[in-house]
Amino acid sequence: MRFPPAAAAGACYAPRLIGACVNLSHRTVLITGGASGIGLALAQRLHARGCTVIVCGRRADRLAEAAAALPGLFTWVCDLTDPAERALLAVRVVAEHPELDVVIHNAGIQNRLRFDVPGAEWAAMHTEITTNLDAPIHLTQLLLPHLLARPDAAIVNVTSGLAFAPAAFAPVYSATKAALHSFTLSLRLQLRETSVRVLELVPPAVNTDLGGPGLHTFGEPVDAFVDAVLPRFEAGEVEVGYAYSEAGRLAGRAETDALFARINTPR
Numbered sequence: 442m443r444f445p446p447a448a449a450a451g452a453c454y455a456p457r458l459i460g461a462c463v464n465l466s467h468r469t470v471l472i473t474g475g476a477s478g479i480g481l482a483l484a485q486r487l488h489a490r491g492c493t494v495i496v497c498g499r500r501a502d503r504l505a506e507a508a509a510a511l512p513g514l515f516t517w518v519c520d521l522t523d524p525a526e527r528a529l530l531a532v533r534v535v536a537e538h539p540e541l542d543v544v545i546h547n548a549g550i551q552n553r554l555r556f557d558v559p560g561a562e563w564a565a566m567h568t569e570i571t572t573n574l575d576a577p578i579h580l581t582q583l584l585l586p587h588l589l590a591r592p593d594a595a596i597v598n599v600t601s602g603l604a605f606a607p608a609a610f611a612p613v614y615s616a617t618k619a620a621l622h623s624f625t626l627s628l629r630l631q632l633r634e635t636s637v638r639v640l641e642l643v644p645p646a647v648n649t650d651l652g653g654p655g656l657h658t659f660g661e662p663v664d665a666f667v668d669a670v671l672p673r674f675e676a677g678e679v680e681v682g683y684a685y686s687e688a689g690r691l692a693g694r695a696e697t698d699a700l701f702a703r704i705n706t707p708r
């Protein structure tokens with residue numbers, strides 16, 4: 442693909458700015474990791490807006506709880522670290538929900554690990570990379586032919602404020618989120634003349650069970666976070682943060698260095 446010169450390309454070369462408004466009502470939405478935390482809060486809001494919502498995750502009990510609370514919710518048990526399970530998910534969702542037009546890549550895990558002492562296991566790191574990066578890229582590749590045929594579609598990648606200033610206690614996690622942010626920018630540019638909008642949700646620390654219960658209790662309340670960000674996508678923003686991640690995504694190098702120091706100061 443040849444890209445036009447920057448001057449002729451207009452807004453697509455200012456990838457964090459306002460785009461066309463995205464309608465998040467009465468859509469058909471797949472949310473990976475949608476049975477807990479941020480994904481569940483998104484599922485609740487979109488369900489209330491009249492969307493058909495499909496959520497997936499590894500824990501059948503959490504999916505059943507979500508389905509009991511949200512009548513009409515579709516659930517799918519899968520482990521997104523397995524490429525075959527991603528492929529099956531993509532085939533089944535498109536076959537059973539041909540009107541699918543919004544995909545939210547939300548599933549993620551966070552490992553706290555150290556490279557300066559023995560014990561960091563490659564298997565855990567690899568699972569983290571596969572979950573946070575391989576899965577959204579592969580699912581995008583699998584679902585794009587379908588989404589490109591829809592008149593109005595959106596892909597939402599859930600990254601993190603740590604994509605912009607990493608937390609050294611979660612070095613692989615932070616790197617996966619930086620990579621997903623980078624991928625999002627490229628994908629948005631490549632798809633700029635298609636019907637598929639590419640959005641990025643950049644959470645700050647949010648009070649969920651990410652990384653294990655009790656590790657994010659200092660974070661922002663999940664309901665306040667989700668209620669604040671969804672209207673911004675609907676108003677046309679393509680990259681949306683909240684609290685410190687809003688400052689982080691817009692920061693210059695000096696501010697990013699200050700943020701890095703703040704994040705990495707022991708509490």
Ligand SMILES: NC(=O)c1ccc[n+]([C@@H]2O[C@H](COP(=O)([O-])OP(=O)(O)OC[C@H]3O[C@@H](n4cnc5c(N)ncnc54)[C@H](OP(=O)(O)O)[C@@H]3O)[C@@H](O)[C@H]2O)c1
Binds near residue numbers: 645
């Ligand atoms: N909370 C924060 O402070 C924060 C900050 C920045 C970014 N984020 C991002 O926000 C997203 C949601 O996280 P959260 O905070 O809401 O934590 P969470 O409640 O732990 O949600 C993560 C979800 O991902 C699913 N998941 C994990 N591994 C999976 C796999 N292999 N296959 C399928 N599903 C999988 C989990 O379901 P199962 O365990 O049932 O599979 C879970 O529902 C993540 O991408 C996270 O990195 C969170």
